Amino acid sequence: MGRDRQYRACRCRCRAGQHIPLFILAAAVAAGSWLLVWHYNERMTGARNDAVTLVERLKSYDIDYDALLKTDVESAYSAGQNYDRQELTTFAWVLGLSPFLVLLVRLASFLR
16 A cells, blocks of 8 residues: 555656646747737728728718618627627636646546
8 A cells, every 4th residue: 555655656756747847838829819810800800990981982882881781880880899708708718727727637647
């Protein structure tokens, strides 16, 4: 019995630092993923602003684009970068917590 406990303690100490590089890698991947999500949101915000500009231009030629779509494009897109706020918040939480899964594996191996 004593030898088995000694082996497990040694095994845990030997593997103690192996999860740190994985955590750093997971954090880097999460940060890179968040940058891509942010870039996508910037591009979509720009596309929405272009749509509002286009609708205003069409109105100057007496073309009622809002009547064609049965919506008010300008007010629908008035939130700007916060248009997709709920989705962005969800992505931020998922990406922010994902590196900690590596540490959860470390904790589970510690309790074993």
